[in-house]
Amino acid sequence: MSAAKNRHNTEDYLQMYRQMVRIRAFEDNANQLYLSARMPGLTHMYSGQEAVAVGICEALTDEDRITSTHRGHGHCVAKGADLKTMFCELLGKAEGYCRGKGGSMHIADQSHGNLGANAIVGGSMGIATGAALSAKRLGREFVTVCFFGDGATAQGLWYEVMNMAALWRLPVIYACENNGYSEYTRTEEIAAGSLIARAQAFGVEAFQVDGQDVLAVNELTQQLVGRCRKGEGPFFIELDTYRYHGHHVGDINRDYYRSRDEEAEWKKLRDPITNFGKWLIDQKIMSADELVAIDEEISADAQAAVQYALDAPYPDVNEVDMHVFSGVDHALEYTGGAHR
Amino acid sequence: MTREITLSKAVNEAIAEEMRRDASVILLGEDVAEAGTPFKVLSGLVEEFGTDRVIDTPISEPGFMGIAVGAAMTGLRPVVDLMFGDFLYLVMDQLCNQAAKTHYMSGGKLTVPLVLRTNMGATRRSAAQHSQSLQALVAHIPGLKVAMPSSAYEAKGLLKTAIRDDNPVVIFEDKLMYQDKAPVPEEEYLVPFGKAHIKREGRDVTLVATSSMVQVAEEAAEALAGDGISAEVIDPRTIVPLDEQTILNSVRKTSRAIVIDEGHQSYGVTAEIAARIGEKAFYHLDAPVIRMGAMDVPVPFSPALEDLTVPNAAGVAENARRICRGELIHAA
Numbered sequence: 001m002s003a004a005k006n007r008h009n010t011e012d013y014l015q016m017y018r019q020m021v022r023i024r025a026f027e028d029n030a031n032q033l034y035l036s037a038r039m040p041g042l043t044h045m046y047s048g049q050e051a052v053a054v055g056i057c058e059a060l061t062d063e064d065r066i067t068s069t070h071r072g073h074g075h076c077v078a079k080g081a082d083l084k085t086m087f088c089e090l091l092g093k094a095e096g097y098c099r100g101k102g103g104s105m106h107i108a109d110q111s112h113g114n115l116g117a118n119a120i121v122g123g124s125m126g127i128a129t130g131a132a133l134s135a136k137r138l139g140r141e142f143v144t145v146c147f148f149g150d151g152a153t154a155q156g157l158w159y160e161v162m163n164m165a166a167l168w169r170l171p172v173i174y175a176c177e178n179n180g181y182s183e184y185t186r187t188e189e190i191a192a193g194s195l196i197a198r199a200q201a202f203g204v205e206a207f208q209v210d211g212q213d214v215l216a217v218n219e220l221t222q223q224l225v226g227r228c229r230k231g232e233g234p235f236f237i238e239l240d241t242y243r244y245h246g247h248h249v250g251d252i253n254r255d256y257y258r259s260r261d262e263e264a265e266w267k268k269l270r271d272p273i274t275n276f277g278k279w280l281i282d283q284k285i286m287s288a289d290e291l292v293a294i295d296e297e298i299s300a301d302a303q304a305a306v307q308y309a310l311d312a313p314y315p316d317v318n319e320v321d322m323h324v325f326s327g328v329d330h331a332l333e334y335t336g337g338a339h340r
Numbered sequence: 341m342t343r344e345i346t347l348s349k350a351v352n353e354a355i356a357e358e359m360r361r362d363a364s365v366i367l368l369g370e371d372v373a374e375a376g377t378p379f380k381v382l383s384g385l386v387e388e389f390g391t392d393r394v395i396d397t398p399i400s401e402p403g404f405m406g407i408a409v410g411a412a413m414t415g416l417r418p419v420v421d422l423m424f425g426d427f428l429y430l431v432m433d434q435l436c437n438q439a440a441k442t443h444y445m446s447g448g449k450l451t452v453p454l455v456l457r458t459n460m461g462a463t464r465r466s467a468a469q470h471s472q473s474l475q476a477l478v479a480h481i482p483g484l485k486v487a488m489p490s491s492a493y494e495a496k497g498l499l500k501t502a503i504r505d506d507n508p509v510v511i512f513e514d515k516l517m518y519q520d521k522a523p524v525p526e527e528e529y530l531v532p533f534g535k536a537h538i539k540r541e542g543r544d545v546t547l548v549a550t551s552s553m554v555q556v557a558e559e560a561a562e563a564l565a566g567d568g569i570s571a572e573v574i575d576p577r578t579i580v581p582l583d584e585q586t587i588l589n590s591v592r593k594t595s596r597a598i599v600i601d602e603g604h605q606s607y608g609v610t611a612e613i614a615a616r617i618g619e620k621a622f623y624h625l626d627a628p629v630i631r632m633g634a635m636d637v638p639v640p641f642s643p644a645l646e647d648l649t650v651p652n653a654a655g656v657a658e659n660a661r662r663i664c665r666g667e668l669i670h671a672a
């Protein structure tokens with residue numbers, strides 16, 4: 001971890017710490033909701049990768065856009081979302097970000113520039129690039145970050161849109177969270193050659209960074225965002241990271257593809273929150289007690305948010321054919337479709 | 341003032357007018373700029389609007405479709421040119437999983453105002469991968485609107501409506517009709533979605549026909565008139581939304597219906613419209629509703645075979661005569 005630049009950054013450091021802890025707390029609660037059978041469906045935990053989402057999103061403004069993935073809670077929290085509204089969405093409640101119509105894999109938070117998680121692996125690469133085209137055409141300053149996993153680098157769409165982004169010099173940053181696995185398969189088995197070399201082949205400047213080091217991620221992203229705003233994009237970043245849980249909450253017995261020792265080692269030596277917390281203490285920015293107080297406060301917030309969501313009402317059945325078309329109240333009346 | 345212009349010119353005018361009216365409208369596709377597309381439909385637009393707004397893309401259909409979705413979500417109104425309707429299969433994820441569902445999945449927070457212009461139509465001797473009419477494929481997907489202009493007039497008015505719509509709209513132009521002329525007003529007009537056009541009034545049989553099949557139906561109606569059979573011809577103009585009311589009113593009057601569309605017959609547009617007539621006007625019917633779609637085979641190259649696969653006026657007229665005589669066409 002690099003040295004503290006100066007004490008003016010204290011607020012920023014604390015914000016990064018808090019945001020990482022919020023993501024971890026969110027995921028711990030989501031996991032409990034699943035395990036206690038109170039959450040419909042499955043979900044993919046972001047725990048372990050917090051420094052990626054937070055390091056990047058803390059370099060962005062609300063105007064800047066992101067696109068997210070099936071493992072998207074971290075991106076959503078880091079971009080500024082509210083935990084209550086997120087839990088409501090996870091539970092399919094009317095007050096959720098998408099009125100319960102999207103769920104974990106489709107959370108979008110327009111108010112903070114999150115264009116949405118995506119359940120198609122690699123499915124948002126075009127959307128992110130298109131958002132960057134909007135910025136350029138409309139003469140707006142916003143930058144778009146496209147989050148995706150190592151597995152998504154096997155989708156042809158990335159090469160198509162990165163080619164266009166490079167040709168047209170679009171303000172987009174492709175951020176690949178390499179957590180070593182796509183589902184139950186090691187990255188080495190699905191990726192030939194090097195990922196950054198692929199981006200470089202398109203003339204896209206590419207970087208590799210330790211995805212467990214929030215300051216390193218943030219510093220690099222700040223530079224690249226600044227350069228994007230000056231018309232120097234696109235860029236590619238590969239962030240080395242690790243997911244603590246299984247591929248999804250139901251992936252519990254995973255010895256056949258990943259060893260417990262490997263998991264334990266990452267958690268012990270490379271945890272982004274523990275390491276950043278130690279650094280804050282070493283640099284005398286915060287005391288251990290102060291950090292514990294933050295952890296406790298956030299943990300209580302998250303639990304209150306869960307309770308709020310559990311008590312919140314489901315959408316009225318009347319909403320089932322709403323929001324199919326913009327400008328149309330009820331799609332079935334409009335299309336003459338069926339069964340009302 | 342009305343003059344006669346080609347369908348191609350009508351499309352070009354619609355886009356030019358909307359690009360002048362709204363700076364957020366951009367055009368995106370392969371060879372759309374200087375070349376003006378292989379069909380020359382877009383000639384001249386790049387000269388007026390420049391390469392910032394008339395954007396040539398690499399041959400990356402999923403890529404530029406996806407870019408259009410993201411651009412539409414963030415303030416632009418992209419009009420995407422997909423060179424052949426057959427290439428829809430390449431863009432299915434971006435169109436059907438992303439564009440069509442974004443508004444719904446986001447609970448109405450995000451909108452995707454984009455237009456996908458593509459074409460359809462066989463008998464151009466282009467064989468199985470450049471001749472398909474795939475409107476049923478997209479009409480099946482909730483969240484997409486689907487327009488099928490039957491002349492230059494509709495092509496212009498529907499496209500202008502599509503560009504102003506806040507939803508993803510797919511427009512199918514029949515590539516054999518690009519040079520067909522029709523009267524088109526000089527002054528601005530729109531053709532609304534979900535409003536069928538009664539092209540010809542009649543008493544004995546309703547011919548519901550889309551796109552180029554409207555001409556086929558009109559020709560059949562002309563022939564039938566000689567036999568004393570009065571056919572009503574209805575052009576739905578958009579199949580999503582579908583103007584069910586106009587179709588049902590007609591069938592209640594004529595008590596017979598034939599539905600004609602150039603997509604494959606099975607599981608197709610004709611099947612959907614026929615089923616709705618069957619469900620909602622059953623007791624008014626004097627004969628089974630007849631579907632006439634393209635033959636359920638890949639489109640063959642040889643002219644001797646290809647012409648057999650598409651509904652024609654003689655076939656429509658023959659089916660109409662038979663149901664009017666009370667004959668069963670597909671007896672069990």
Ligand SMILES: Cc1ncc(C[n+]2csc(CCOP(=O)(O)OP(=O)(O)O)c2C)c(N)n1
Nearest residue numbers: 071119120121149150151152179181182183
């Ligand atoms: C197009 C597509 N193919 C397959 C899947 C099933 N699937 C969901 S997540 C996943 C693995 C993705 O791996 P990666 O991109 O590395 O992301 P990670 O899960 O590691 O965050 C797969 C195969 C899918 N959702 N979409």
Ligand SMILES: [Mg+2]
Nearest residue numbers: 149150181182
């Ligand atoms: Mg992965």
